Amino acid sequence: MTSKTILIGSPNSGKSLLFNRLTGLNQKVANFPGITVNISSGKSIADPDQLVMDFPGVYSLRAISAEETVSVDAFYAGIKDPEISSVVCVVDTTRLEKGLIFALQVINACAEHNKPVVIAANMIDVLNSHGMTMDIDGLATALKVPVVAISAKSGLGLDQLQELIANHRQSPEPFSSNVLPRDMIATDDSVVHRQAQQLAASFGPKGDLLINSQTRLDQFFLHSWFGGISFVLIMFLLFQSIFTWAAPIMDGVEAILQFAAGVVIPLLPAGAISDFVSDALFGGIGAFLVFVPQIFILTLVVGMLEDSGYLARAAVICHKPLRIFGLTGKSFIPMLSSVACAIPGIYAARTVDSPRKRWLTYLAIPLMPCSARLPVYSLLIAAFIPATGVFGGVVGWQGLAMVSIYLFGILCGLLVTALVSRSSAALQTDLPFVLEMPPYRLPSWKPLLRNAWDRSKHFVTKAGKVIFMVTVVIWVLGYFPNQGADLGESWLGYMGKLIEPAFAPFGLDWKYGVAILTSFLAREVFVGTLGTLFGIEGGEENVISLVTHIQNSGLPIGAGFALLVFFSIALQCVSTLAVLRRETGSWRLPAQLFISYSIFAYAAAWLTFIIVQSIAG
Amino acid sequence: MTLWDLKQGTSATVESFCAALQGDYRTRLSELGFHPGEQIACVLSPSLGAPKLYRVNNTVYSLDDSVASLITVA
Numbered sequence: 001m002t003s004k005t006i007l008i009g010s011p012n013s014g015k016s017l018l019f020n021r022l023t024g025l026n027q028k029v030a031n032f033p034g035i036t037v038n039i040s041s042g043k044s045i046a047d048p049d050q051l052v053m054d055f056p057g058v059y060s061l062r063a064i065s066a067e068e069t070v071s072v073d074a075f076y077a078g079i080k081d082p083e084i085s086s087v088v089c090v091v092d093t094t095r096l097e098k099g100l101i102f103a104l105q106v107i108n109a110c111a112e113h114n115k116p117v118v119i120a121a122n123m124i125d126v127l128n129s130h131g132m133t134m135d136i137d138g139l140a141t142a143l144k145v146p147v148v149a150i151s152a153k154s155g156l157g158l159d160q161l162q163e164l165i166a167n168h169r170q171s172p173e174p175f176s177s178n179v180l181p182r183d184m185i186a187t188d189d190s191v192v193h194r195q196a197q198q199l200a201a202s203f204g205p206k207g208d209l210l211i212n213s214q215t216r217l218d219q220f221f222l223h224s225w226f227g228g229i230s231f232v233l234i235m236f237l238l239f240q241s242i243f244t245w246a247a248p249i250m251d252g253v254e255a256i257l258q259f260a261a262g263v264v265i266p267l268l269p270a271g272a273i274s275d276f277v278s279d280a281l282f283g284g285i286g287a288f289l290v291f292v293p294q295i296f297i298l299t300l301v302v303g304m305l306e307d308s309g310y311l312a313r314a315a316v317i318c319h320k321p322l323r324i325f326g327l328t329g330k331s332f333i334p335m336l337s338s339v340a341c342a343i344p345g346i347y348a349a350r351t352v353d354s355p356r357k358r359w360l361t362y363l364a365i366p367l368m369p370c371s372a373r374l375p376v377y378s379l380l381i382a383a384f385i386p387a388t389g390v391f392g393g394v395v396g397w398q399g400l401a402m403v404s405i406y407l408f409g410i411l412c413g414l415l416v417t418a419l420v421s422r423s424s425a426a427l428q429t430d431l432p433f434v435l436e437m438p439p440y441r442l443p444s445w446k447p448l449l450r451n452a453w454d455r456s457k458h459f460v461t462k463a464g465k466v467i468f469m470v471t472v473v474i475w476v477l478g479y480f481p482n483q484g485a486d487l488g489e490s491w492l493g494y495m496g497k498l499i500e501p502a503f504a505p506f507g508l509d510w511k512y513g514v515a516i517l518t519s520f521l522a523r524e525v526f527v528g529t530l531g532t533l534f535g536i537e538g539g540e541e542n543v544i545s546l547v548t549h550i551q552n553s554g555l556p557i558g559a560g561f562a563l564l565v566f567f568s569i570a571l572q573c574v575s576t577l578a579v580l581r582r583e584t585g586s587w588r589l590p591a592q593l594f595i596s597y598s599i600f601a602y603a604a605a606w607l608t609f610i611i612v613q614s615i616a617g
Numbered sequence: 618m619t620l621w622d623l624k625q626g627t628s629a630t631v632e633s634f635c636a637a638l639q640g641d642y643r644t645r646l647s648e649l650g651f652h653p654g655e656q657i658a659c660v661l662s663p664s665l666g667a668p669k670l671y672r673v674n675n676t677v678y679s680l681d682d683s684v685a686s687l688i689t690v691a
Contacts, residue, residue, distance in 0.1 A: 060648050064641040095675050101648050193647050209675040215660050218677070224664040316679045320667050329668065329681075432642055432684030433668055434649070437677040 004051045005044075005165050006078050009090030010102050011057035012438045014122045018090055018152035019054040020447065022046075022162070039074060046162040053078070059098075061105040066358065067350030079113045086116045086165055093121045093134055093149075094209045097200035104192050107145060107172050114171040117145045118164045125151035127205050135203040142199060145172045217440050221313045231317050234310070238301050239406055244389075244399040249293035250378075254545065257286045272483065279535030280475040285467055285528060292456050294378065295340075295371045300452040302340055307443035311336070312435060319433055325414040326421025328352065329433060331361040335413070338368035339406075340455070342576045345370075346583055356426060359589075360417045362580060366571045366593055367413035369406040372523040376567045377405055379527055383550040384560040409568040467528040470518050474532050487511075487533065506566075506609035507559035520572045558613035562605040569601035620651075620671065621685035625662040629690035631655050638687040650674050651688060 007022075009015035023042030044050035055078070056071040063069040078084055089106045091099030103119055110117045121136060140147040146164050150157035175195065221227050261282040268274040305311050311333060319329025330352045338345030345365045352358040369377075381401045389396035477492035487493055496510030503513040511533045519526035527546070534549040571577070577590040584590075623629055631653050634643050650673035651657065660677060661670035668681040 060645065062641075062644060062648075064645050097674055098648065098650055098676065190647070193652060214677070218661050218670060222661055222663050222667070222670070224667075227663065312679075316663075316668050316670075319679075319681060320665060329679075432638070432687075433679070433681035434642075434646065434684055435668075435679045436649075437670060437679055 002049050002051055002083075003085035004041075004053060004081075004083050006053050006055055006075070006084055006087045007090065008055045008075060008087065008106060009057055009120075009122075010059050010092065010099060012436060013057065013090045013092040013099060014152045015057055015090040016054060018088075018120065018122065018150070019052060021152050021155060021158055022052050044162065044165070046159075047166055050165060052165075058102075060102060061109060065350070065353030066355065067353075070350065076109070079110055079115045084115060086118060086168060088118050088120050088161070088165060090120045090122050090152075092123050093205065094123050094126050096134070096204035097196050100196035100199050101192055103143075104175050104196055107143065108174045108192075111172045111174040116168050116170055117172050118161065118168055119143065119145055119147040120161055121147055121149045122152055124149040125154050125156060126209070130205075130207065130209055132205040132207055132209070134205045139199065139203040142203065143172075143175060214437075214439055218313065218437065221310065222316060227313075227317055231314060234305070234314075236403065238298075238305075239403045240395065240399045241297055241301055244396045246294045246297045249297075250290050253293060254290050257282060257289065261286070272479070275479065275483075276475060279479075280471045280532050282535075285464065285471060286531065289460070290375075292460060294374050296452045296456045298371055298374070299340055299455040300448060302336065303448045303451055304443045307441070307448060309438045309440045312437050315435060316437075322414075325418040326357075326360050327364070327414075327417055328354065328357050329435065331357065331364070334361050335364055335368050335410075338365045338370055340371050342366055342368065342370050342573065343579050346576070346579050349583075359584075360421055362584070362589060363420060363593070364413035364417050366573070366576055366597060367409050367416065367569065369409040369568060370523075370573075372573065373409075373567055375524045375527045376519075377402060377564065379530075379546060379550070380560050380564050381405075382547045383555075384557055405564050405568055408565070412569055466522050467525055470525050471528050471532050474514070474518065474529050478533060492533075505606050506562035507556045507613070508563070509553075511553075512555075512559075512563070516566070519567075520570075520574075522574065523567060523572045526567070556613060557616050558609040558611075561612045562609040565608040566601045566605035569597055569604055571597040618690060619686045620657060620659075620680070620688040620690050621669070621682050623657070623659040623662075623669075623671075623690060625659050625669075628656050628658040631657060632689040632691050635687040635689065638684070642684070646684075646688070649678060650676065657690065 007015055007019055019040070019042070022044055024045045039053055039055055041051055041053040044052050055075055056067070058068050058071045058075075060068075061072055061075070063072040079087065087106065087110055089103050091103050093099070107117055119140075121134070121139075124134075127133060134149075136147050136149045146168055148157050148161045148164060150161055152158075221230060261278060265274055265278050265282075268277055305314075314336070315329040315332045317329075318332040322329055322331055331349075333351060334345045334349040336345075337348045342365050345368065346362065349358050349361045349365065352361050381398050385398050385401045387396065387398055389399075474492065477495070478487055478490045480491060482489055488497075492514060493510070496514045499513045499517065500510040503510075503516065508516075511530065514533065515526045515529040518529045530550070531546050534546060534553075571594050577594060580590040580593070581587050618629075620629070620631075631651055633653055634646070638646075646652070651671075655673060658672045659669055660672045663669070666682065668679040669685060670677050670679055671685070672678075
């Protein structure tokens with residue numbers, strides 16, 4: 001019979017790394033407090049009947065933020081579950097007192113619900129490398145629960161831990177030191193704090209453990225000048241990497257697709273089937289696949305920053321500037337995550353402990369330039385901005401254009417929060433800003449690459465399904481009743497012309513109108529739809545890139561810019577709306593955002609068209 | 618004086634929390650190590666009023682003025 005083990009610990013206690021060690025699953029190991037908001041589980045390598053569940057890191061069982069409440073409630077539900085056979089509490093031995101406060105809370109909670117507890121005293125290797133040690137046996141005797149010295153990093157002590165997970169079935173007693181009456185224990189916080197302090201003083205390591213290099217790095221990265229410059233530089237490199245540096249890989253994918261189309265299509269009988277494969281499959285879905293390398297690189301770079309410990313510093317740097325816009329430094333992580341995808345961004349917003357600031361962060365998130373916008377931006381920029389560069393081609397105009405449109409989205413988000421927060425005095429009050437600075441460390445490449453791969457795969461399979469369905473419907477509507485002879489006379493052509501007046505003010509014809517409408521399912525569908533439409537229209541020689549199609553379609557430059565602006569504002573993402581509904585508990589906010597951002601996007605696009613066209617002549 | 622007044626590179630002992638600090642936050646700060654009697658060092662004090670870095674036990678935290686100015690130290 002399968003039995004389950006709960007893994008719990010404070011943020012940065014090495015809990016996720018231990019989980020990876022025990023299960024072999026490469027769950028993401030993040031280096032920012034509170035980034036794990038979902039419970040991941042995996043079968044133990046040592047005992048496949050044992051399921052290990054990684055609970056989100058919390059500082060205390062006394063929750064003070066929405067995110068902590070979710071995690072703490074989940075923990076209490078877990079220890080009441082009869083299927084849970086043991087609880088492993090991970091404690092960082094380099095910061096023993098803090099870890100013990102939490103461990104004592106866990107022991108007392110488990111005593112109440114008769115669940116066996118094992119304390120995993122992690123990072124014992126760090127103590128050893130500083131020539132220090134601690135009294136593990138003494139601590140175990142005092143706590144009356146098993147304590148195992150482990151190193152999740154090196155694997156030290158894991159056999160013993162697994163042995164205890166499998167066999168230790170004795171529930172703990174509530175912890176009591178002999179000086180205090182028993183009934184004071186679980187309720188009075190200061191008692192627990194004093195107990196932890198005493199235990200750490202008696203059994204913990206003695207001496208200075210903080211690496212001086214961390215202070216020196218902080219002095220650089222948080223310096224008024226160097227800190228600001230390195231922040232701008234790091235963000236700039238992030239955006240350059242996803243455009244300029246991803247280009248060779250994207251060219252490779254496109255070349256492979258063209259080669260595959262060249263091989264497959266001649267093998268098919270001429271007619272509807274061959275047209276479907278070349279227009280809908282290679283034209284529609286292929287156009288979208290080309291952009292997957294960018295999503296991979298973006299996830300990789302953001303993950304690298306997170307793992308290195310830099311993101312927590314970035315939150316410190318951004319705290320003061322973000323306060324001007326009504327936000328807090330803690331809003332930075334959700335907003336940066338939203339650059340990959342709004343969904344993890346919305347979840348990460350739980351770490352913003354002030355409810356009002358969290359609500360304001362939700363307003364900014366849909367305007368952050370998410371990776372679903374990336375295919376649209378890439379396509380339009382490639383079509384309208386020359387592929388030349390400055391500084392010998394290292395910094396390309398297209399990369400600069402990408403940085404600009406990204407900054408535009410971020411600026412819109414900040415502008416909205418600044419305006420809304422000033423509308424009420426209550427929105428300007430904030431909870432105190434307290435953030436742990438994790439040690440700097442070199443990112444571990446394997447989990448990062450795995451995570452970037454998983455995200456890309458998820459993107460392809462999840463978005464791919466929608467794109468496939470939309471593409472098929474669009475292709476059928478566009479191909480019939482006249483077998484692709486004249487797109488304008490097709491069913492889709494008639495429908496498109498009905499909505500054409502809505503998009504005419506910014507110079508778009510009905511094909512773009514149809515593509516915009518379908519993109520309200522998910523933004524990247526825009527690229528697939530256009531690919532299919534141009535594929536049908538292109539007839540025989542359709543295996544040319546979508547960029548060339550757009551350039552040949554005579555779209556005015558103002559319309560290209562208007563489209564960029566429209567996509568950077570409009571909330572075209574069903575998943576974002578659904579997750580916002582779940583997090584806020586009602587449709588109110590998602591509905592308000594959808595309507596207001598649609599109107600905002602339309603107005604801004606129209607204005608952009610007029611301005612750019614008047615400049616372009 | 619308050620924790621916010623502490624100069625970079627100096628240490629002080631926590632005396633008390635000001636009444637303006639919410640109960641939940643007092644508990645959390647104590648759990649993180651900022652409890653009366655504990656020695657705190659200011660490891661970094663960036664200019665322009667950015668949150669400062671404080672070290673307690675072997676951990677570094679960033680606190681802004683809204684909280685650090687509510688902790689009295691001596």
